[in-house]
Amino acid sequence: MTDEQLAEMAATGDQEAFASLYGRYKQALFNFAWRVVGEAGLAEDAAQESLVAAFRHIKCFDPAKGSFKTWMFTIAHNECRHSFRLRGWWSYSENSGNESAGAKAIAPDSGCSLDEKLDLERALKQLSAKYRVPLILTRLHGLSTRECAEVLKISEDNVKQRVFRAIHRLQEIISTGDKPNRE
Amino acid sequence: MNCGEVNRIVQSLLAGEGADPPPELVEHLRDCQVCEGCFATLLTIASNLKHLPDRKLPEGFDARFWHRLAQRAQKERKKAWQSLMFSIAANDEVRWVLMLLLSVGSVAVTLGDSVAPSRPPLLISAANIFVTAVALLLAAAFVHAGSYSDVIVRIFRRKTR
Numbered sequence: 001m002t003d004e005q006l007a008e009m010a011a012t013g014d015q016e017a018f019a020s021l022y023g024r025y026k027q028a029l030f031n032f033a034w035r036v037v038g039e040a041g042l043a044e045d046a047a048q049e050s051l052v053a054a055f056r057h058i059k060c061f062d063p064a065k066g067s068f069k070t071w072m073f074t075i076a077h078n079e080c081r082h083s084f085r086l087r088g089w090w091s092y093s094e095n096s097g098n099e100s101a102g103a104k105a106i107a108p109d110s111g112c113s114l115d116e117k118l119d120l121e122r123a124l125k126q127l128s129a130k131y132r133v134p135l136i137l138t139r140l141h142g143l144s145t146r147e148c149a150e151v152l153k154i155s156e157d158n159v160k161q162r163v164f165r166a167i168h169r170l171q172e173i174i175s176t177g178d179k180p181n182r183e
Numbered sequence: 184m185n186c187g188e189v190n191r192i193v194q195s196l197l198a199g200e201g202a203d204p205p206p207e208l209v210e211h212l213r214d215c216q217v218c219e220g221c222f223a224t225l226l227t228i229a230s231n232l233k234h235l236p237d238r239k240l241p242e243g244f245d246a247r248f249w250h251r252l253a254q255r256a257q258k259e260r261k262k263a264w265q266s267l268m269f270s271i272a273a274n275d276e277v278r279w280v281l282m283l284l285l286s287v288g289s290v291a292v293t294l295g296d297s298v299a300p301s302r303p304p305l306l307i308s309a310a311n312i313f314v315t316a317v318a319l320l321l322a323a324a325f326v327h328a329g330s331y332s333d334v335i336v337r338i339f340r341r342k343t344r
Contacts, residue, residue, distance in 0.1 A: 163197050167229050
């Protein structure tokens, strides 16, 4: 059953349908929030608030306007921005690198080595949110450029440009072991 | 394929459009040292990003979520009731209608008692319950609007204006 069908059922009061959506999205939203806000406690808050907001406003979801995934990540993105506002941008930038990147991560599956993953995770944390968020949405959560543009309310070209610059910056950080920037 | 086209395709690829680089791009990167230097590492990084591991959910995440949801629902029910009371208190017309009902009810009870004392006591009790309910509703509306003193102050201000 698709997310949209489940959302439709949840909108009529079917709690099991909502529980299924919760099961599908809790991990993804937590990952997203953790990589955006940089702290497990805040990420849990943001992810849970997003899911609560989705439950409360499930009737507002309109499949004609976009996919459920886009809707869900839009809510999560707003919650993360709310966290930013509560904590203040600079405190976030300063503290974001304090947690060890892969310490509590689920065992790696395939692809690059563990060291490369840790390097990449640390480098990711050093990017400013402006570049990090579109990169996370497109590369880690599989949103298309159009969907990402909808979530961030920017143009598709802007998304492409930000992702390109983000990856470019990652390369610089990894190759030079750069200090955190505050773009 | 020229270097400009490569730049455009790489930007799309990096943004997640298309799964694999097209063969022409691979060929160009193999032949062009400049593009190879610029883009090959970027494509590798972009590909590696997909393999970053998931962060494990904190223990008790589920329990805390369902508890939060239940708390929020309870809060919203309370808020809905409060907003109903507030709308009654804030709406002059509704307040006047309630006052009118209260007055009519009082008169009905009084008349019922004095004009027809032989009337069944059940009817008088029903009228009494009605009047009491309306009075309580009105009192709740006034209390929610602030306090009795606030209401009196507001009425006083309106008269002196």
